[in-house]
Amino acid sequence: xxxxxxxxxxxxxxxxxxxxxxxSQMRKPxxxxxxxxxxxxxxxxxxxxxxxxxxxxxxxxxxxxNLGGGGSVRWExxxxxxxxxxxxxxxxxxxxxxxxxxxxxxxxxxxxxGPIYNYTxxxxxxxxxxxxxxxxxxxxxxxxxxxxxxxxYVVSDRYDFPGGRPRSMEWHCQDLKDRYYSVxxxxxxSRPWSGDDASKAQLLSSLQFDKDREVTRKKYxxxxxxxxxxETAEEEALYIELKRxxxxxxxxxxxxxxxxxxxxxxxxxxxxxxxxxxxxxxDPRKRKRIMEHDSATPPSASTPIQPRRVLPQMPQQSxxxxxxxxxxxxxxxxxxxxxxxxxxxxxxxxxxxxxPYPKQSVAAKVTQVLTELDVQQTRLVMPTRENLLAYESLIxxxxxxxxxxxxxxxxxxxxxxxxxxxxxxxSAGETQxxxxxxxxxxxxxxxxxxxGGGQDGQRAGSVASSRSVKSRRTSQRRSLSVSSVDTMxxxxxxxxxxxx
Amino acid sequence: MVQYGGxxxxxxxxxxxxxxxxxxxxxxxxxxxxxxTTYGFVRDGGPDAPMDGxxxxxxxxxxxxxxxxxxxxxxxxxxPMQDGMIxxxxxxxxxxxxxxxxxxxxxxxxxxxxxxxxxxxxxxxxERMAELMFEEFHxxxxxxxxxxxxxxxxxxxxxxxxxxxxxxTASVTPVVDGFVLRKGLAHSGLPQLVHAQARxxxxxxxxxxxxxxxxxxxxxxxxxxxxxxxIFTLREDxxxxxxxxxxxxxxxxxxxxxxxxxxxxxxxxxxxxxxxxRPLKQHEFATGFNTYFAGERFAAGELLFSHTRELAxxxxxxxxxxxxxxxxxxxxxxxxxxxxxxxxxVLTGGGSMLAGVGERLLTELQRNVPHVxxxxxxxxxxxxxxxxxxxxxxxxxxxxxxxxxxxEEWQEHGKSxxxxxxx
Numbered sequence: 001x002x003x004x005x006x007x008x009x010x011x012x013x014x015x016x017x018x019x020x021x022x023x024s025q026m027r028k029p030x031x032x033x034x035x036x037x038x039x040x041x042x043x044x045x046x047x048x049x050x051x052x053x054x055x056x057x058x059x060x061x062x063x064x065x066n067l068g069g070g071g072s073v074r075w076e077x078x079x080x081x082x083x084x085x086x087x088x089x090x091x092x093x094x095x096x097x098x099x100x101x102x103x104x105x106x107x108x109x110x111x112x113x114g115p116i117y118n119y120t121x122x123x124x125x126x127x128x129x130x131x132x133x134x135x136x137x138x139x140x141x142x143x144x145x146x147x148x149x150x151x152x153y154v155v156s157d158r159y160d161f162p163g164g165r166p167r168s169m170e171w172h173c174q175d176l177k178d179r180y181y182s183v184x185x186x187x188x189x190s191r192p193w194s195g196d197d198a199s200k201a202q203l204l205s206s207l208q209f210d211k212d213r214e215v216t217r218k219k220y221x222x223x224x225x226x227x228x229x230x231e232t233a234e235e236e237a238l239y240i241e242l243k244r245x246x247x248x249x250x251x252x253x254x255x256x257x258x259x260x261x262x263x264x265x266x267x268x269x270x271x272x273x274x275x276x277x278x279x280x281x282x283d284p285r286k287r288k289r290i291m292e293h294d295s296a297t298p299p300s301a302s303t304p305i306q307p308r309r310v311l312p313q314m315p316q317q318s319x320x321x322x323x324x325x326x327x328x329x330x331x332x333x334x335x336x337x338x339x340x341x342x343x344x345x346x347x348x349x350x351x352x353x354x355x356p357y358p359k360q361s362v363a364a365k366v367t368q369v370l371t372e373l374d375v376q377q378t379r380l381v382m383p384t385r386e387n388l389l390a391y392e393s394l395i396x397x398x399x400x401x402x403x404x405x406x407x408x409x410x411x412x413x414x415x416x417x418x419x420x421x422x423x424x425x426x427s428a429g430e431t432q433x434x435x436x437x438x439x440x441x442x443x444x445x446x447x448x449x450x451x452g453g454g455q456d457g458q459r460a461g462s463v464a465s466s467r468s469v470k471s472r473r474t475s476q477r478r479s480l481s482v483s484s485v486d487t488m489x490x491x492x493x494x495x496x497x498x499x500x
Numbered sequence: 501m502v503q504y505g506g507x508x509x510x511x512x513x514x515x516x517x518x519x520x521x522x523x524x525x526x527x528x529x530x531x532x533x534x535x536x537t538t539y540g541f542v543r544d545g546g547p548d549a550p551m552d553g554x555x556x557x558x559x560x561x562x563x564x565x566x567x568x569x570x571x572x573x574x575x576x577x578x579x580p581m582q583d584g585m586i587x588x589x590x591x592x593x594x595x596x597x598x599x600x601x602x603x604x605x606x607x608x609x610x611x612x613x614x615x616x617x618x619x620x621x622x623x624x625x626x627e628r629m630a631e632l633m634f635e636e637f638h639x640x641x642x643x644x645x646x647x648x649x650x651x652x653x654x655x656x657x658x659x660x661x662x663x664x665x666x667x668x669t670a671s672v673t674p675v676v677d678g679f680v681l682r683k684g685l686a687h688s689g690l691p692q693l694v695h696a697q698a699r700x701x702x703x704x705x706x707x708x709x710x711x712x713x714x715x716x717x718x719x720x721x722x723x724x725x726x727x728x729x730x731i732f733t734l735r736e737d738x739x740x741x742x743x744x745x746x747x748x749x750x751x752x753x754x755x756x757x758x759x760x761x762x763x764x765x766x767x768x769x770x771x772x773x774x775x776x777x778r779p780l781k782q783h784e785f786a787t788g789f790n791t792y793f794a795g796e797r798f799a800a801g802e803l804l805f806s807h808t809r810e811l812a813x814x815x816x817x818x819x820x821x822x823x824x825x826x827x828x829x830x831x832x833x834x835x836x837x838x839x840x841x842x843x844x845x846v847l848t849g850g851g852s853m854l855a856g857v858g859e860r861l862l863t864e865l866q867r868n869v870p871h872v873x874x875x876x877x878x879x880x881x882x883x884x885x886x887x888x889x890x891x892x893x894x895x896x897x898x899x900x901x902x903x904x905x906x907x908e909e910w911q912e913h914g915k916s917x918x919x920x921x922x923x
Binding site: 084085087088091092093106107148151157158173222225 | 505507508509510612640641676677679681682683684834835836837838870898899901902904906907908909912923
C-alpha cells in the first residue's frame with residue numbers, strides 16, 4: 001500500500017516514474033485523464049473506473065453579452081441619394097463606417113405602389129363608356145386614386161373635378177369606388193391574361209364592388225348611429241332580457257331532461273303502457289330471471305327485475321292470475337315502470353311504512369301547506385293504494401306549488417327590476433306588453449295558491465297545467481312508478497301474510 | 501437603424517404658432533428654440549408715425565425672448581398670425597432667422613427644413629412659405645406639413661381626430677392614414693373668446709376692476725393682504741412712452757397668466773353649485789393685488805364647451821364650441837371612419853392644458869357616442885408642441901426623405917410643386 005501511494009504521489013506530482021516496478025505501473029501509459037475528474041481522484045481510481053463515475057459536464061452559463069467590446073464603432077457622415085427621387089437631392093446622414101457606401105438606400109424597399117390600371121382612349125370608347133361619367137372625369141378619378149394609393153376616403157374627400165357636378169349631386173365614396181372598380185374589372189376581362197384562370201378570377205373578385213349593398217350598409221350604419229339614448233337603452237334592456245330568457249330556457253330543459261332520466265331511466269323514451277299486460281318473454285332483462293327460475297314461470301310482474309326472488313310462486317296462467325289478483329286486490333304494476341334500485345337486497349316492507357317526503361329544499365314550505373290543509377303527516381290511518389297515491393300526489397302538488405311560487409316571486413322581482421331600469425319614460429310599446437305578459441303568467445299561479453284550499457287533486461291539476469303537458473305526464477308517471485314499487489312490496493307482504 | 505425607421509439627415513423643423521414659434525432638429529423630442537411669435541417694433545418716427553403699413557426700412561424690429569418682453573420706449577407689439585395662418589409676412593423672415601440663426605445657431609443653407617401649416621392654410625400662403633425658405637434662406641430642401649397630421653403622428657397614430665386648442669384657434673381635424681379629410685375640418689376662434697371672457701371677469705371682479713399691468717411698468721410694490729387695495733408705484737416715465745398696443749399686450753399676458761394658473765373647466769358640465777363648491781384659488785397680479793377666485797374661475801373655460809343664452813343672443817357671430825366643432829367634423833366624414841376617429845381622439849395644443857378640459861371633453865362626447873377614447877399627452881411639452889414633435893418624427897423617418905421638395909425641383913417646377921408634393 002505504501003509503495004502504491006508513493007507512486008501515486010509521484011504520479012500526482014507528475015514526477016518521472018522510477019524504475020522500480022510498482023502496482024501503479026499499470027497506469028503508466030499516458031492515458032488521457034477524462035474531463036471532469038479531479039486529477040487526484042483519477043490517480044486513485046485509475047482509467048478503468050470512469051464508467052462508474054458520472055462525468056459532469058462543464059456547467060454552461062449564459063453567454064456573456066457582447067457589449068460592443070470590439071472598441072469604438074466608427075461613424076461617418078455620408079451623403080446619399082434616394083433612388084425614389086427623380087432629382088439629384090443629396091442629403092447627408094451618419095452611418096457606421098463599416099457599411100458599404102455602394103449599398104442601396106435601405107428605405108427604398110418600403111416605397112411600394114399598388115397596381116395601377118390605365119386605359120387607352122380606344123379602350124375607353126370600346127369598353128368604358130358610361131352615361132354619367134365623361135372620359136375627362138374618369139381620367140381625373142384614376143389620377144386621384146393613383147395619387148392617394150387607392151385610399152378612397154381621401155379620394156372622395158379631395159375629389160374636386162373642375163367644372164364638375166353641382167354640390168348636391170356630388171359623388172359619394174361608393175360612387176367613385178363603383179366607377180373605379182367597374183372600369184378595372186372591364187379592363188382585366190378584356191385584356192389578354194398571362195396567368196391562369198384561377199388567378200384571374202381571384203383578381204376579378206378582389207375588384208368586385210357591390211354599390212347597392214354598400215349604400216344599404218351605410219344607411220344602416222347611419223340609422224344605427226342616429227338612435228336616441230332611449231332607444232339604445234331599450235335595446236340593451238331587451239338584449240339582457242333575451243339573454244336571461246335563453247338561460248332560463250336552457251336550465252329548464254336540462255332540468256326536465258334530468259328529471260325524465262331519473263324517473264324513467266333507460267325507459268325514458270317509452271310511452272306509458274297498460275298495467276295488466278304480460279311482459280314479453282324476449283325481454284332481455286328477464287331472461288336472466290327465467291334462467292335462474294323455473295322457465296315455466298311466466299314472467300309476471302310480481303317478480304321485478306332484481307333481487308326478491310325467494311318469493312311464493314305466482315299463479316301460472318295470466319287469465320287465472322288476473323282473476324286471482326282481482327279477487328285479492330292485488331295490483332301489479334308494469335315491470336317496465338320500475339326503476340332498478342342499486343342495492344342488491346331489498347327487504348320486504350309495507351307500503352304504508354314508506355311515506356313520501358317532500359324535497360329537502362322545499363320541505364319546510366310543503367309541510368306548512370300540508371298543515372294548512374289539515375293533513376296529518378305522520379302515518380296514514382288507512383294506507384291503501386289509493387290513499388297513498390292521493391297523499392303522494394298531494395305532496396307532489398304542494399312541492400310544485402311551492403316551486404311555482406318561487407319562480408313567480410323571482411319573475412316578479414325581475415319585472416320590478418326591469419321596470420325600474422327602463423324608467424318611467426318607458427312608452428306603452430313592446431316593453432310594457434312584455435311586462436304585462438309576464439305578470440299574467442304569474443297571476444294565475446298565485447290564484448291557484450289562494451283557492452287551492454280543499455281539493456288537492458284540483459290544485460295539483462291546476463298547478464300542473466301551468467307547466468307543460470309533458471312535465472305533467474312525467475309527474476304522473478313518477479307517482480305511479482314510486483307507488484307501484486311500494487305497493488308491490490305491500491302486496492307481497494299481504495300475500496305472505498295470507499300464506500302464513 | 502432600419503428597425504425604428506429613422507434616418508436622420510439633420511433636418512430642421514419649424515412650427516410657427518400664434519403664441520410661439522418652435523424650431524429644432526428633427527429627431528429631438530423638444531424644440532430647441534422656442535420664441536414668442538409676437539414681436540416688438542419701434543417706428544423710426546416715433547409713435548406718431550403713419551400706421552399705413554408701409555413701414556420705413558428703418559423700423560427696428562425686436563424678436564425672440566428678449567424682444568417684446570423687454571420694455572423699450574415707444575415699442576409697439578405686433579403678431580403676424582391670424583386665424584392660425586400667417587397674415588402678415590413682414591416679420592416672418594426675422595422670426596425664422598432669429599430662431600434658426602441666433603437661437604439654434606445653424607446655417608439654414610445646410611439643412612432641409614420642414615415647416616408646419618394649419619389644415620386650412622391657403623395655397624398662396626404655403627407657396628409663399630416655400631418661396632421664403634428657398635429664396636431667402638436658401639434651404640436645400642423644404643416640406644410643408646399639416647399640424648393636424650403632425651399632431652396625430654406625435655401621438656403615434658396614423659388616423660386620428662385631432663382636437664387642437666391653440667392660443668387663437670381651436671380646430672378639429674380628421675386625419676386618416678396621414679391625410680386630412682378636408683371636408684371634416686372645423687375650426688373657430690374659441691380660445692380668443694375664452695381670453696376675452698377672462699378679461700371681462702377680471703374687469704368686472706368684485707371690488708372693482710383689477711388692473712392688469714406688467715412688472716415692466718411697476719417700480720415697487722408692497723405685499724398686501726388678500727383683497728386689500730394694492731400698494732405699488734408705477735413707472736410713470738415708462739408709462740408715458742408705452743403705446744397702446746404694448747399695454748394691450750401686457751394686459752393679455754396678465755389675463756393669460758390668470759387663465760393658466762386659476763381657470764379651469766368643470767368636468768361634468770356647467771353647474772353653479774358645482775363651480776361654487778370647488779376650492780378657492782388665490783392669484784396675485786403684478787400690482788401685488790391678490791385675491792381668491794371661486795366659481796368665476798370656471799366661467800371662462802366653460803365657453804369652450806357651451807355658450808350661455810345671453811351671450812349667444814348678444815353675439816350671433818360667436819365661434820362654435822368644441823362639441824359643435826366635433827359634431828360638424830364627424831357629420832362631414834364617412835360613416836365608416838367615425839368609429840376609428842372617435843376611438844382615436846388626440847387632444848393637443850396649449851389651450852387644452854386648462855384644468856379639466858380632457859375630462860370634460862370625454863363627458864361631452866360620451867353623452868352622444870358610446871365608444872370614445874381620448875389621447876391627451878400628460879407631458880406639457882408634448883401637449884403644447886405636438887405639431888413640432890410630429891414634424892420632428894416625420895422629418896427623421898427614412899421613408900420620408902423621398903418627399904422633400906429639393907431646390908432643384910423648386911427651380912424646375914416653381915410654386916406648383918408645393919401643392920403636388922405636400923398633399
